[in-house]
Amino acid sequence: METVVIRSLEPLIAELRARGFAVVAPTTRDKVIRMGEIASESELPRGCGDEQEPGRYRLREGDDEMLFGFAASPDSAKRYTQPPSRTLFRMRGESIEEPEAEVPRVALLGVRACDLAALAVQDRVFLGGRHPDPDYRRRREALFLVAVNCAVPGGTCFCVSMGTGPKATAGYDLALTELAGPHRFVAEPGSACGAEILGALPRVPAANADLDAAEEVSRTAAEHMGRRVDTEGIKERVAGAHDSPRWQQVASRCLTCANCTMVCPTCFCTTVEDSTDLTEGAAERIERWDSCFTLGFTEVGGAPVRGSGAARYRQWLTHKFSTWFDQFGTSGCVGCGRCITWCPVGIDVTEELANLP
Amino acid sequence: MGAPRRSSRRSSASGPGGARPRLAVWKFASCDGCQLTLLDCEEELLSVAARVEIAYFLEASSAPGPGPYDLSLVEGSITTPDDLERIRHVRRVSRRLVTIGACATAGGIQALRDFADVREFLSVVYARPDYIATLDRSTPISAHVPVDFELRGCPIDRRQLLEVVSAFLAGRRPVVPPNSVCVECKARGNACVMVAHGTPCLGPVTQAGCGALCPAFNRGCYGCFGPMESPNVRALNRQLRELGMSTPELVRVYRTFNAAEEPFRQAAEDADPELLDHETAPEKAPEKAPGKAPGEDRGGRR
Incomplete structure (x- = not known):
C-alpha cells in the first residue's frame, strides 16, 4: 500500500479500539x-514539549497544534512487553498452577525509532536463545506499533550515534510523520495489519511535497541530537577500560539507585x-524488575x-556497550x-564513554 | 530468620507439642504506630490469629499470656535503665525476636537526644528532673540483645509485616529488599519528583518497602525506612544543594526517624561539618550485639 496522508488521528484511534486494542499513547x-490509555485524540499532549x-x-506547555513535539518519555515499550512484576506460579500443597496472564492487545501510539530498536534488542534477548520466553512472546505479539518519527529530539538524545533513528525504518505496523501547515500526518504501513487498518481510514495519497516535508522532519531532527557517542571500536575500547580510574570517579557521583x-x-x-x-501450604513465585545496581x-x-559502586557502574556500562555484542550480537544501547x-x-x-581511555 | 529446619513444614514455627506458635508484641520507647500496623491488617488479621496464638499484645488484649513465646515483635528503642533490664527478659522468653520500626531498629526520632545533652532537656522540660531516670542515648534493640530480623519503617509497612510473619511461620528468610526506594518508585510508574519537578527527595539513599508512597503523591521521600544498602549520601547532598536546599535544611531531612543510623548521621555531618564541633555527644553508636539477622549483613553498608 502507498504512503498516504491522514488529517486526524481520531479515525485511527477509533479503528484500533474497534478492533479490540487498548490505545496507549503519550498523555x-x-x-x-507518560504513556497512558486514551480514547480520543484530544487526550494527546497538544502543543506540549519537553526540556531534557x-x-x-x-x-513545556505551548500553544501550537503539534501532538508529538517532544522526545522520549520515561515509559518505553518495556512496561508492556516485560511488566514490572508477574506471577510465575502458585502452589498449594502438591498442586502447581502457572497462571497464563491475560495479555491485553495494546496499540502503542507514538513509539519512537529508538523504542523500535529497543524492541528489536528485546526480541533477541527474550526470543533469540535456546529458551524463548513464552510470556514475552505473547505480550509482544499482542502489540500494534504506531511509530511517530521524531521531530524534536531531546537534549539527551543520541540515536543518530547509535544508528537507531530518528526515522523509524523497521519494526512498526504504521509509521507517522507529523507535519504542520496544514496539520497532517504522512502515514506509511509497515505490516499487513498496518496496511489493512490504514485502508479503513479516511485518507488521501501523499503528494511529493508531503513526502519531501516528511523527509525534512527527519533530516532536521538528525541534526539536533543533544548528545553524541563515538562508536568507533567502542566494544573493544570499553572492554579495555576495565582498570580505568574513571570508574572510581563516576562512582563518587553514582547513587546506585x-x-x-x-x-x-x-x-x-x-x-x-x-x-x-x-x-498453610500455599506459596507463590513472582518475577520482578531488578537491576545490576542492587x-x-x-x-x-x-x-x-x-x-562497590564502581564495580556496579562498570558492569552496567560494559554490558551495554561491549559484552552485549558478545551475548546478543548487537549493542545494548539504542541512544x-x-x-x-x-x-x-x-x-x-555519553560523557563517561568519552572519558574512558 | 536463621537457618530454617527442614524436617517438617512447620518445624521452625510450631510451639511445643505442635500447638500454634505463640506471638508476643512488646513496646519500648515508641508511639505504638508500628504495633498498630498489626491491628491494621484487618482482612488478614483473622488469618494471623488462626495461624498464631496472639499470647501477649497489650495494645489488643489486656490478658497477657505467660512466656515463652515463639515470635516476639519488639517496637521501640531503649531509653531507660528499666528498658535495659526488660529487653533482656524479652530476649530470654523469645525464640525469635524481630524488631519493628525505626525506633527499634535505629533509635527513632528520640535518638535526636544523642546529639545533645539529655540532662539539659531534663532541667528544661520537667519540674522535678530528679524523678526522671533516663539514658543519655536512645539505642536500637540490636545494640543490647541479638535480633533475628529488623523490619524498618516509620511506621512499618503492613505488607512487609505480613511477609515477616509469614516467613517466620514457613521457616524462611523474609523477602525485604534493601535496595533504594527508586526501584519500587519506577516499578509503580511514578514520575521522578526530583528530575521532573525539582523536588528534593531522599528516595535514592533510602531503603524500599513503603511502595514509594510519598513520590506517588508528588512528595519527596522523607527517608522513613532508613538508609538503603549502599547509600551515597555525599552525591545526593550535592544534588539537593543544586535543587536549592540550605545546610540547615539538609541537616534536618536526615535528622528525623533514622537520625542515628550511621549513613544518615554521616549525611548530616557531610552537609554541615561544624556539627562535629558543637554537638555534645558525637561519639559513634555502640556496636550492634552479635547474632544479628542475616538481612542485616549488607556488604555495602558503610
Missing part, C-alpha cells in the same frame, strides 16, 4: 509525558521472589560479588537518553 500526568538534560526534565536501569528500554534483568502467605543482584553465598535524563544526579553515559 501528560504529573507534569511529565542530565538529571532534569521539564514539561538503579533509576538508569529501570528507565532503560533494553535493561531486562529480573529477580524472583518466593512468598508464602498465611494459608547488591542482591550479585549476592552469592550471602555476599555481593560487585560490592534514547533516558538513563541520562532520569539519573537523579545527572550522570551522562
Whole structure:
C-alpha cells in the first residue's frame, strides 16, 4: 500500500479500539509525558514539549497544534512487553498452577525509532536463545506499533550515534510523520495489519511535497541530537577500560539507585521472589524488575560479588556497550537518553564513554 | 530468620507439642504506630490469629499470656535503665525476636537526644528532673540483645509485616529488599519528583518497602525506612544543594526517624561539618550485639 496522508488521528484511534486494542499513547500526568490509555485524540499532549538534560526534565506547555513535539518519555515499550512484576506460579500443597496472564492487545501510539530498536534488542534477548520466553512472546505479539518519527529530539538524545533513528525504518505496523501547515500526518504501513487498518481510514495519497516535508522532519531532527557517542571500536575500547580510574570517579557521583536501569528500554534483568502467605501450604513465585545496581543482584553465598559502586557502574556500562555484542550480537544501547535524563544526579553515559581511555 | 529446619513444614514455627506458635508484641520507647500496623491488617488479621496464638499484645488484649513465646515483635528503642533490664527478659522468653520500626531498629526520632545533652532537656522540660531516670542515648534493640530480623519503617509497612510473619511461620528468610526506594518508585510508574519537578527527595539513599508512597503523591521521600544498602549520601547532598536546599535544611531531612543510623548521621555531618564541633555527644553508636539477622549483613553498608 502507498504512503498516504491522514488529517486526524481520531479515525485511527477509533479503528484500533474497534478492533479490540487498548490505545496507549503519550498523555501528560504529573507534569511529565507518560504513556497512558486514551480514547480520543484530544487526550494527546497538544502543543506540549519537553526540556531534557542530565538529571532534569521539564514539561513545556505551548500553544501550537503539534501532538508529538517532544522526545522520549520515561515509559518505553518495556512496561508492556516485560511488566514490572508477574506471577510465575502458585502452589498449594502438591498442586502447581502457572497462571497464563491475560495479555491485553495494546496499540502503542507514538513509539519512537529508538523504542523500535529497543524492541528489536528485546526480541533477541527474550526470543533469540535456546529458551524463548513464552510470556514475552505473547505480550509482544499482542502489540500494534504506531511509530511517530521524531521531530524534536531531546537534549539527551543520541540515536543518530547509535544508528537507531530518528526515522523509524523497521519494526512498526504504521509509521507517522507529523507535519504542520496544514496539520497532517504522512502515514506509511509497515505490516499487513498496518496496511489493512490504514485502508479503513479516511485518507488521501501523499503528494511529493508531503513526502519531501516528511523527509525534512527527519533530516532536521538528525541534526539536533543533544548528545553524541563515538562508536568507533567502542566494544573493544570499553572492554579495555576495565582498570580505568574513571570508574572510581563516576562512582563518587553514582547513587546506585538503579533509576538508569529501570528507565532503560533494553535493561531486562529480573529477580524472583518466593512468598508464602498465611494459608498453610500455599506459596507463590513472582518475577520482578531488578537491576545490576542492587547488591542482591550479585549476592552469592550471602555476599555481593560487585560490592562497590564502581564495580556496579562498570558492569552496567560494559554490558551495554561491549559484552552485549558478545551475548546478543548487537549493542545494548539504542541512544534514547533516558538513563541520562532520569539519573537523579545527572550522570551522562555519553560523557563517561568519552572519558574512558 | 536463621537457618530454617527442614524436617517438617512447620518445624521452625510450631510451639511445643505442635500447638500454634505463640506471638508476643512488646513496646519500648515508641508511639505504638508500628504495633498498630498489626491491628491494621484487618482482612488478614483473622488469618494471623488462626495461624498464631496472639499470647501477649497489650495494645489488643489486656490478658497477657505467660512466656515463652515463639515470635516476639519488639517496637521501640531503649531509653531507660528499666528498658535495659526488660529487653533482656524479652530476649530470654523469645525464640525469635524481630524488631519493628525505626525506633527499634535505629533509635527513632528520640535518638535526636544523642546529639545533645539529655540532662539539659531534663532541667528544661520537667519540674522535678530528679524523678526522671533516663539514658543519655536512645539505642536500637540490636545494640543490647541479638535480633533475628529488623523490619524498618516509620511506621512499618503492613505488607512487609505480613511477609515477616509469614516467613517466620514457613521457616524462611523474609523477602525485604534493601535496595533504594527508586526501584519500587519506577516499578509503580511514578514520575521522578526530583528530575521532573525539582523536588528534593531522599528516595535514592533510602531503603524500599513503603511502595514509594510519598513520590506517588508528588512528595519527596522523607527517608522513613532508613538508609538503603549502599547509600551515597555525599552525591545526593550535592544534588539537593543544586535543587536549592540550605545546610540547615539538609541537616534536618536526615535528622528525623533514622537520625542515628550511621549513613544518615554521616549525611548530616557531610552537609554541615561544624556539627562535629558543637554537638555534645558525637561519639559513634555502640556496636550492634552479635547474632544479628542475616538481612542485616549488607556488604555495602558503610
